[in-house]
Amino acid sequence: xxxxxxxxxxxxxxxxTVSAVELASEYLARIERFKGMNAFLDVRxxxxxxxxxxxxxxxxxxxxxxxxxxxxxxxxxxxxxxxxSTAASRMLDGYMSPFDAAVVENMAAAGMVTLGKVNCxxxxxxSSNENSAYGRVANPWDGNAVPGGSSGGSAAAVAARLAPVAxxxxxxxxxxxxxxFSGITxxxxxxxxxxxxxxxxxxxxxxxAGVMTQSAxxxxxxxxxxxxxxxxxxxxxxxxxxDYTRDLATPVAGLTIGVPREFFGKGLQPDVExxxxxxxxxxxKQGARLVDISLPNAELxxxxxxxxxxxxxxxNLSRFDGVRYGHRAAHxxxxxxxxxxxxxxxxxxxxxxxxxxxxYVLSHGYYDAYYLKAQRVRRIIADExxxxxxxxxxxxxxxxxxxxxxxxxxxxxxxxxxxxxxYTIPGSLAGLPGMSIPCGFGARNLPVGxxxxxxxxxxxxxxxxxxRYQLATDWHRRMPAGIA
Amino acid sequence: xxxxxxxxxxxxxxTHAQLATASKIFSGSSTRFGAPPNAQACAVDLALPGxxxxxxxxxxxxxxxxxxxxxxTIAPRSVFARKNYFYPDLPKGYQISxxxxxVVQGGSLAIAVDGVEKVVRLTRAHLExxxxxxxxxxxxxMSGIDLNRAGTPLLEIVTExxxxxxxxxxxxxxxxxxxxxxxxxxxxxxxxxxxxxDANVSVRPRGQxxxxxxxxIKNLNSFRFLERAILHEVDRQIALIEDGGRVVQETRLYxxxxxxxxxxxxxxxxxxxxxxxDPDLLPLEISAETVERIRASLPELPAAMRARFTxxxxxxxxxxxxxxxxxxxxxxxxxxxxxxxxxxxxxxxxMMGELLSRxxxxxxxxxxxAVTPDMLAGLLKRIADGTLSGKLAKEVFAILxxxxxxxxxxxxxxxxxxxSDTGALExxxxxxxxxxxxxxxxxxxxxxxxxxxLVGQAMKASRGxxxxxxxxxxxxxxxxx
Numbered sequence: 001x002x003x004x005x006x007x008x009x010x011x012x013x014x015x016x017t018v019s020a021v022e023l024a025s026e027y028l029a030r031i032e033r034f035k036g037m038n039a040f041l042d043v044r045x046x047x048x049x050x051x052x053x054x055x056x057x058x059x060x061x062x063x064x065x066x067x068x069x070x071x072x073x074x075x076x077x078x079x080x081x082x083x084x085s086t087a088a089s090r091m092l093d094g095y096m097s098p099f100d101a102a103v104v105e106n107m108a109a110a111g112m113v114t115l116g117k118v119n120c121x122x123x124x125x126x127s128s129n130e131n132s133a134y135g136r137v138a139n140p141w142d143g144n145a146v147p148g149g150s151s152g153g154s155a156a157a158v159a160a161r162l163a164p165v166a167x168x169x170x171x172x173x174x175x176x177x178x179x180x181f182s183g184i185t186x187x188x189x190x191x192x193x194x195x196x197x198x199x200x201x202x203x204x205x206x207x208x209a210g211v212m213t214q215s216a217x218x219x220x221x222x223x224x225x226x227x228x229x230x231x232x233x234x235x236x237x238x239x240x241x242x243d244y245t246r247d248l249a250t251p252v253a254g255l256t257i258g259v260p261r262e263f264f265g266k267g268l269q270p271d272v273e274x275x276x277x278x279x280x281x282x283x284x285k286q287g288a289r290l291v292d293i294s295l296p297n298a299e300l301x302x303x304x305x306x307x308x309x310x311x312x313x314x315x316n317l318s319r320f321d322g323v324r325y326g327h328r329a330a331h332x333x334x335x336x337x338x339x340x341x342x343x344x345x346x347x348x349x350x351x352x353x354x355x356x357x358x359x360y361v362l363s364h365g366y367y368d369a370y371y372l373k374a375q376r377v378r379r380i381i382a383d384e385x386x387x388x389x390x391x392x393x394x395x396x397x398x399x400x401x402x403x404x405x406x407x408x409x410x411x412x413x414x415x416x417x418x419x420x421x422x423y424t425i426p427g428s429l430a431g432l433p434g435m436s437i438p439c440g441f442g443a444r445n446l447p448v449g450x451x452x453x454x455x456x457x458x459x460x461x462x463x464x465x466x467x468r469y470q471l472a473t474d475w476h477r478r479m480p481a482g483i484a
Numbered sequence: 485x486x487x488x489x490x491x492x493x494x495x496x497x498x499t500h501a502q503l504a505t506a507s508k509i510f511s512g513s514s515t516r517f518g519a520p521p522n523a524q525a526c527a528v529d530l531a532l533p534g535x536x537x538x539x540x541x542x543x544x545x546x547x548x549x550x551x552x553x554x555x556x557t558i559a560p561r562s563v564f565a566r567k568n569y570f571y572p573d574l575p576k577g578y579q580i581s582x583x584x585x586x587v588v589q590g591g592s593l594a595i596a597v598d599g600v601e602k603v604v605r606l607t608r609a610h611l612e613x614x615x616x617x618x619x620x621x622x623x624x625x626m627s628g629i630d631l632n633r634a635g636t637p638l639l640e641i642v643t644e645x646x647x648x649x650x651x652x653x654x655x656x657x658x659x660x661x662x663x664x665x666x667x668x669x670x671x672x673x674x675x676x677x678x679x680x681x682d683a684n685v686s687v688r689p690r691g692q693x694x695x696x697x698x699x700x701i702k703n704l705n706s707f708r709f710l711e712r713a714i715l716h717e718v719d720r721q722i723a724l725i726e727d728g729g730r731v732v733q734e735t736r737l738y739x740x741x742x743x744x745x746x747x748x749x750x751x752x753x754x755x756x757x758x759x760x761x762d763p764d765l766l767p768l769e770i771s772a773e774t775v776e777r778i779r780a781s782l783p784e785l786p787a788a789m790r791a792r793f794t795x796x797x798x799x800x801x802x803x804x805x806x807x808x809x810x811x812x813x814x815x816x817x818x819x820x821x822x823x824x825x826x827x828x829x830x831x832x833x834x835m836m837g838e839l840l841s842r843x844x845x846x847x848x849x850x851x852x853x854a855v856t857p858d859m860l861a862g863l864l865k866r867i868a869d870g871t872l873s874g875k876l877a878k879e880v881f882a883i884l885x886x887x888x889x890x891x892x893x894x895x896x897x898x899x900x901x902x903x904s905d906t907g908a909l910e911x912x913x914x915x916x917x918x919x920x921x922x923x924x925x926x927x928x929x930x931x932x933x934x935x936x937x938l939v940g941q942a943m944k945a946s947r948g949x950x951x952x953x954x955x956x957x958x959x960x961x962x963x964x965x
Contacts, residue, residue: 078534079533097534098527101534196536197536200533201764203763205763231538234766235763235764235766311760314568315566315568318570318577318578321570321572321577325532364758367758367759
């Protein structure tokens with residue numbers, strides 16, 4: 001069953017051809033078999049099987065939802081009661097949360113079964129999953145390539161069919177970039193759609209939970225269970241619940257797709273451009289209209305992002321001081337020294353780098369020049385998207401400049417790593433829903449992603465457009481060799 | 485104490501009033517005082533990974549009530565910011581406060597020192613959360629952290645540098661304390677830290693326009709400490725300057741045991757708090773309708789009530805001020821007066837005398853007085869109709885306080901009614917005259933003092949129940965006859 005989509009698994013569970021326990025057992029066996037990929041950080045079969053038994057009991061009692069019994073892996077940024085929650089940091093080694101994240105809670109309430117926690121960049125900071133304190137994750141398509149990051153474990157788990165769906169988080173591209181690199185479907189909703197309660201914060205004004213799946217249809221089904229208003233998160237948006245599958249049957253004929261010319265400039269690799277242009281042609285073939293649009297200041301997204309995100313992270317990560325939980329240095333002179341040493345030992349290089357940048361840009365005398373200016377440019381970028389959406393329904397373009405790069409290729413040069421998120425950061429800064437869907441293969445036969453972005457709260461339209469493409473193509477069904 | 489006519493003292497106060505909400509400002513934990521350490525600290529207060537703050541609407545309501553009471557502008561949109569610093573009892577590594585845009589802007593408070601009225605301008609009042617406590621004793625060389633107080637809602641009320649003496653600062657602090665308790669937004673308990681002041685103090689040569697360098701004195705949790713600390717700080721600064729030194733801007737801590745201030749940190753090592761808007765909280769928006777709803781729910785304020793007490797009841801200014809020192813006392817006055825229906829000044833006299841001294845003695849609020857307004861009214865009626873002399877009335881009040889009941893029942897049970905019956909009094913006077921021929925003689929010789937002795941004898945003979953005015957009149961009539 002492991003190659004099946006969420007939709008197919010849901011039907012099989014409903015028909016009784018497979019039980020939640022059988023399904024969980026099959027995935028657990030695969031996770032064990034492919035543990036060399038290092039996608040999972042914490043697996044507890046007894047916990048998973050107990051949840052699966054509860055799911056089967058729900059079904060037997062006639063209380064099953066559309067997703068009861070469907071397994072899911074959670075990014076280790078979401079806190080969980082039954083699995084360790086580390087944010088892939090030594091700082092939280094073995095940390096057990098007394099509560100579940102809202103997203104985890106929502107999925108559990110629907111009867112979904114947790115397979116375990118998946119690897120990521122430390123505190124979701126990175127674009128290659130090389131920043132995990134627990135080791136890198138292999139790209140299932142090429143053991144020497146990165147899976148992308150920060151949700152590298154989520155992407156690899158779904159690509160290798162170790163889970164039919166994985167939660168993920170996106171701050172500047174951490175869902176879309178790994179989805180593109182790993183040849184799967186990844187979507188982040190509008191900022192405020194998913195509760196951030198229980199999501200270990202990196203940059204609060206940007207962090208948003210989403211999912212990695214095989215297809216847009218699967219993502220729509222999971223969104224129905226996962227998203228919704230949560231009074232525990234003040235930035236959660238109060239709106240009536242909606243059916244994210246409602247536009248799956250809507251043809252794209254008549255849809256206007258904006259193609260930002262700035263996303264096809266210098267730096268975009270020809271293999272990626274070719275695959276993306278072919279995907280746009282497919283949309284045209286289905287009756288969509290392509291229009292040239294401009295996002296003139298989108299290129300400022302990276303410097304803006306690398307002011308705002310570190311500023312917020314420098315403050316968000318202050319709670320990790322060794323006083324109440326998490327890593328505490330074994331030797332220290334006094335209270336201040338204990339905090340210093342605990343942080344020096346607990347954090348890896350990338351969080352330290354961002355804490356330093358963030359501390360600097362918020363400092364007295366620099367705040368206006370950096371933080372305030374960055375916020376102003378952020379607003380300009382968001383306004384440009386709004387102007388663009390007056391001319392089109394969906395914006396389409398590449399997710400990344402290239403296919404997945406090799407391990408170590410960019411690790412020594414943080415700025416070139418930061419540029420991996422060139423096309424995804426503007427949408428994150430604006431808080432827009434965005435996704436990546438597989439649209440072909442490029443260099444070294446590695447997957448290429450097509451990025452689709454919709455206006456606020458138009459996830460259903462976005463998923464519909466992605467689904468129509470996936471009905472006509474089979475890129476999303478391709479699987480890496482060696483995972484059978 | 486120095487009376488240094490050539491120096492002018494300049495004081496501004498920052499007061500932290502703990503708001504009387506049932507739960508914390510950003511979490512659902514209880515704010516009750518005195519629980520075992522960390523019994524009232526939930527995941528949010530502990531800053532566990534993944535938690536988020538949600539603003540308590542009750543705290544906002546308190547801030548708006550305060551703002552309206554001091555005539556301030558209620559900001560339609562204010563912003564919560566993070567004040568970043570590391571301290572073991574600061575769980576998040578930052579305090580959520582309001583920085584650039586506070587919820588209450590401007591306003592003023594009237595004070596009076598020795599009958600001289602003065603208006604102290606307020607700069608702002610903003611909402612913020614309290615930190616926890618570090619406990620350095622009884623932990624075998626380690627420090628204990630108690631986070632029960634972490635997240636308790638505070639309103640920080642900041643004045644302009646408008647006060648010119650320790651007495652003015654204390655008058656302001658007392659007026660502010662009375663107001664926040666009056667409004668029901670703070671329990672005012674200073675021992676428990678519900679109301680604490682920091683004072684910014686500087687001195688300058690009289691006539692100089694520019695302010696001197698100021699020092700901030702922290703940890704002032706009583707009016708007496710506030711006064712002592714300012715007096716000491718002023719002395720210190722003047723002595724320093726007169727000795728050719730200069731004041732360094734710094735934060736100083738008042739030590740009540742040694743009664744002095746000592747340096748905590750200078751401006752040079754002042755922390756950079758790296759304030760920025762808290763991305764976990766939306767800007768606080770308060771609609772005009774909300775402001776009007778809260779305005780309509782405000783009680784009559786002390787200043788207005790004071791004015792009304794003099795205008796409506798003809799009370800002296802001093803009485804009006806005393807009776808409006810707290811809302812419960814003012815409420816007591818109006819209730820007692822309504823039940824009594826007689827002279828307001830009589831009610832005031834009895835409250836300022838017997839009632840207040842008993843309340844102070846027992847450290848009770850007027851609401852908890854053993855003699856209720858109705859009981860006091862019953863007593864006052866018997867004074868007004870001449871049944872009780874002042875002396876007897878005090879006895880009855882004491883019995884009312886200690887044993888309860890009603891004035892009438894006590895008078896009846898103990899035969900305490902004043903003797904105003906002329907026949908009975910004449911008999912007593914005759915006895916006194918017969919028994920004190922010497923005094924009679926002296927009076928007739930023109931010694932007015934002798935009359936007092938005779939009245940005293942008559943009162944004694946009646947065991948205090950004789951109506952003294954009547955006794956006096958009968959004596960004079962008989963002696964002049």
